[in-house]
Amino acid sequence: MEAKKRITELFGIEYPIVQGGMIWCSGWELASAVSNAGGLGLIGSGSMYPEVLRDHIRKCKQATDKPFGVNVPLLYPDIEQHLQILVDEGVKIVFTSAGNPAKYTGWLKERGMTVVHVVANTKFAKKCVDAGVDAIVAEGFEAGGHNGREETTTMCLIPMIVDCVTVPVIAAGGIGCGRTMAAAMCLGAAGVQVGSRFAASTESSAHVHFKAQILAAVEGSTELTLKEITPVRLLKNPFYEAVMAAYEAGADAEALKSLLGRGRAKRGMFEGDMVEGELEIGQISARLDRMETAAEIVEDMMRGYKAIAENSSFFQY
Amino acid sequence: MEAKKRITELFGIEYPIVQGGMIWCSGWELASAVSNAGGLGLIGSGSMYPEVLRDHIRKCKQATDKPFGVNVPLLYPDIEQHLQILVDEGVKIVFTSAGNPAKYTGWLKERGMTVVHVVANTKFAKKCVDAGVDAIVAEGFEAGGHNGREETTTMCLIPMIVDCVTVPVIAAGGIGCGRTMAAAMCLGAAGVQVGSRFAASTESSAHVHFKAQILAAVEGSTELTLKEITPVRLLKNPFYEAVMAAYEAGADAEALKSLLGRGRAKRGMFEGDMVEGELEIGQISARLDRMETAAEIVEDMMRGYKAIAENSSFFQY
Numbered sequence: 001m002e003a004k005k006r007i008t009e010l011f012g013i014e015y016p017i018v019q020g021g022m023i024w025c026s027g028w029e030l031a032s033a034v035s036n037a038g039g040l041g042l043i044g045s046g047s048m049y050p051e052v053l054r055d056h057i058r059k060c061k062q063a064t065d066k067p068f069g070v071n072v073p074l075l076y077p078d079i080e081q082h083l084q085i086l087v088d089e090g091v092k093i094v095f096t097s098a099g100n101p102a103k104y105t106g107w108l109k110e111r112g113m114t115v116v117h118v119v120a121n122t123k124f125a126k127k128c129v130d131a132g133v134d135a136i137v138a139e140g141f142e143a144g145g146h147n148g149r150e151e152t153t154t155m156c157l158i159p160m161i162v163d164c165v166t167v168p169v170i171a172a173g174g175i176g177c178g179r180t181m182a183a184a185m186c187l188g189a190a191g192v193q194v195g196s197r198f199a200a201s202t203e204s205s206a207h208v209h210f211k212a213q214i215l216a217a218v219e220g221s222t223e224l225t226l227k228e229i230t231p232v233r234l235l236k237n238p239f240y241e242a243v244m245a246a247y248e249a250g251a252d253a254e255a256l257k258s259l260l261g262r263g264r265a266k267r268g269m270f271e272g273d274m275v276e277g278e279l280e281i282g283q284i285s286a287r288l289d290r291m292e293t294a295a296e297i298v299e300d301m302m303r304g305y306k307a308i309a310e311n312s313s314f315f316q317y
Numbered sequence: 318m319e320a321k322k323r324i325t326e327l328f329g330i331e332y333p334i335v336q337g338g339m340i341w342c343s344g345w346e347l348a349s350a351v352s353n354a355g356g357l358g359l360i361g362s363g364s365m366y367p368e369v370l371r372d373h374i375r376k377c378k379q380a381t382d383k384p385f386g387v388n389v390p391l392l393y394p395d396i397e398q399h400l401q402i403l404v405d406e407g408v409k410i411v412f413t414s415a416g417n418p419a420k421y422t423g424w425l426k427e428r429g430m431t432v433v434h435v436v437a438n439t440k441f442a443k444k445c446v447d448a449g450v451d452a453i454v455a456e457g458f459e460a461g462g463h464n465g466r467e468e469t470t471t472m473c474l475i476p477m478i479v480d481c482v483t484v485p486v487i488a489a490g491g492i493g494c495g496r497t498m499a500a501a502m503c504l505g506a507a508g509v510q511v512g513s514r515f516a517a518s519t520e521s522s523a524h525v526h527f528k529a530q531i532l533a534a535v536e537g538s539t540e541l542t543l544k545e546i547t548p549v550r551l552l553k554n555p556f557y558e559a560v561m562a563a564y565e566a567g568a569d570a571e572a573l574k575s576l577l578g579r580g581r582a583k584r585g586m587f588e589g590d591m592v593e594g595e596l597e598i599g600q601i602s603a604r605l606d607r608m609e610t611a612a613e614i615v616e617d618m619m620r621g622y623k624a625i626a627e628n629s630s631f632f633q634y
Contacts, residue, residue, distance in 0.1 A: 173472070
């Protein structure tokens with residue numbers, strides 16, 4: 001168990017905090033800021049053309065001498081080009097998601113990379129171990145963006161994944177402060193991945209309109225929807241209302257795909273169109289109310305975490 | 318904060334574990350077994366006629382000299398008769414749910430009772446405090462049975478509720494072992510309420526067919542549905558499939574109510590009709606695989622809890 005818990009050693013970082021590699025939010029500025037603060041920053045390559053990704057990796061290397069990584073959705077059309085860029089640029093840590101871990105894990109491991117795959121159920125967690133990953137991100141229902149169909153929450157999912165794998169498990173979904181981080185560790189996680197709070201940070205490349213909407217979100221402001229295509233947790237905005245109207249009118253998967261179209265997430269999250277854009281964010285947005293720097297977030301999380309972990313009277317009842 | 322954490326003192330119990338007062342599962346046998354094991358047992362009055370409730374309270378008093386309580390859904394038609402029975406029988410602890418806490422909390426407090434109300438959002442949590450409750454149960458999306466419309470998970474909900482109230486918060490939803498209990502305490506809870514694991518226990522009055530289905534459940538076996546009437550988390554069985562077919566056919570709230578009819582939960586949970594019955598259970602059913610006594614459950618939870626709470630190296634990273 002203890003051996004499973006050292007993701008700080010696995011990644012060579014100070015704190016067991018990973019910044020989720022999010023489309024349109026996490027370029028080199030956010031990733032390097034998190035890594036410089038002692039966590040693991042991830043460039044989100046899912047919204048980048050190959051040459052844009054190369055540019056972000058190069059800038060990230062200039063901005064930090066600490067370890068950082070890249071998140072790569074395996075369903076991305078230019079996936080092999082992306083992976084070759086990681087090799088060429090000497091990236092040491094890759095988080096893969098949205099696809100079969102069996103396909104590229106061996107190839108990446110042969111090239112000396114530390115490989116982590118993101119899952120939302122035990123079936124894929126076991127596939128990850130079979131594929132030879134170094135760690136797993138287990139993402140609960142409350143997480144933003146694309147998510148599992150079983151709707152298993154972080155509280156239920158993490159112990160199940162921990163109990164069925166031999167590698168460290170990084171908990172994601174609903175985590176963004178020291179208390180939730182300590183809770184995740186109690187569930188057996190070796191560390192946490194934080195998305196939403198970093199999406200709203202100073203260094204996030206998200207449009208300021210989107211950041212403002214994240215900070216204004218309250219309970220019930222997000223919903224996991226579009227399950228007929230790929231389940232995704234969205235902020236409720238006019239585009240979301242259009243999706244609900246389509247459901248009401250009996251839309252099938254094809255009609256929903258057509259409504260979604262292409263570039264909706266960019267339009268909302270990067271270009272700031274709060275009406276027509278698709279705004280991917282987690283439930284924990286309801287708990288966020290001010291913009292902070294990445295370093296402030298890491299420091300605040302560790303302060304809150306230590307207040308629990310170093311206080312033996314905390315668990316008295 | 319520390320003062321908020323003593324629900325053991327508030328209820329006069331040994332361990333901060335409350336057994337949820339569930340319809341068709343928690344009569345005097347389960348409630349007294351949990352109380353005798355050091356937790357707080359609750360009789361679930363929502364499925365009882367007034368004289369049945371009186372009988373269960375009397376039998377519970379004979380079966381334990383430890384504190385126990387009664388859960389009362391405030392929307393129950395015979396509600397005032399139920400509450401009068403609690404007074405007449407000298408019940409000291411009442412958990413109210415499914416209704417406005419302002420309506421009866423004062424009346425119950427005047428009669429010397431400790432009053433706890435169940436909520437799923439901060440709006441109702443604040444109403445509870447205004448109404449003068451002694452504690453709050455905050456129930457996340459993963460919980461079985463009736464639930465909130467915002468779908469806020471335990472990981473997100475508990476810190477929000479804790480931060481907006483001055484009374485102890487008991488966490489519910491996805492909790493059924495020492496790890497999840499420790500996680501809930503990290504989130505700021507003063508204790509936990511456990512439903513599903515006790516529903517499948519030896520002393521539960523649930524039908525053995527229902528218990529077997531709970532133990533056979535896997536990831537994705539439950540879903541929160543019927544949001545047009547009252548959101549409820551169910552096991553997916555042929556009745557659930559009929560609900561899905563009704564949605565597919567464009568059923569409105571009236572049609573769904575008509576499909577649900579009356580007595581579905583009794584038929585499934587108590588009479589063992591796994592085809593036509595409504596089977597209310599939490600997501601954590603996926604983690605349960607054998608029937609245990611209430612005492613075994615309480616002991617196992619406390620053993621797991623202490624393994625974390627009393628191990629200062631647990632939170633190293």
